[in-house]
Amino acid sequence: MLTRNSNFMLAKTKNINLDFKLLFVPSWVMDYVIVHELAHSKVSNHSNAFWQLVASAMPKYKDAKKWLRKHEGIISAQICAGKNFLDDKAAANFIKSINNENI
Numbered sequence: 119m120l121t122r123n124s125n126f127m128l129a130k131t132k133n134i135n136l137d138f139k140l141l142f143v144p145s146w147v148m149d150y151v152i153v154h155e156l157a158h159s160k161v162s163n164h165s166n167a168f169w170q171l172v173a174s175a176m177p178k179y180k181d182a183k184k185w186l187r188k189h190e191g192i193i194s195a196q197i198c199a200g201k202n203f204l205d206d207k208a209a210a211n212f213i214k215s216i217n218n219e220n221i
């Protein structure tokens with residue numbers, strides 16, 4: 119899953135771990151994931167204070183959350199179907215299509 123536990127910051131080391139499936143999301147969605155994880159360096163939970171901090175860095179963060187909810191199943195299904203994203207033209211077209219799609 120892209121929206122739950124697959125991306126996280128280790129509190130002890132402050133290292134951010136990102137799901138490889140984020141390679142297939144638009145850059146503005148990736149920006150949200152990075153902002154989200156960086157915000158956890160200040161606020162560990164998802165309280166109002168956390169979301170206010172995220173919004174201060176990325177006012178339209180809800181659009182990225184919406185995009186992730188809409189597309190995470192599609193991306194996972196493509197990967198589970200054994201798509202070779204490095205060589206498969208169809209997979210490349212898939213990535214192109216989801217990156218150009220409006221939310």
Ligand SMILES: [Zn+2]
Pocket residue numbers: 154158164
């Ligand atoms: Zn979080």
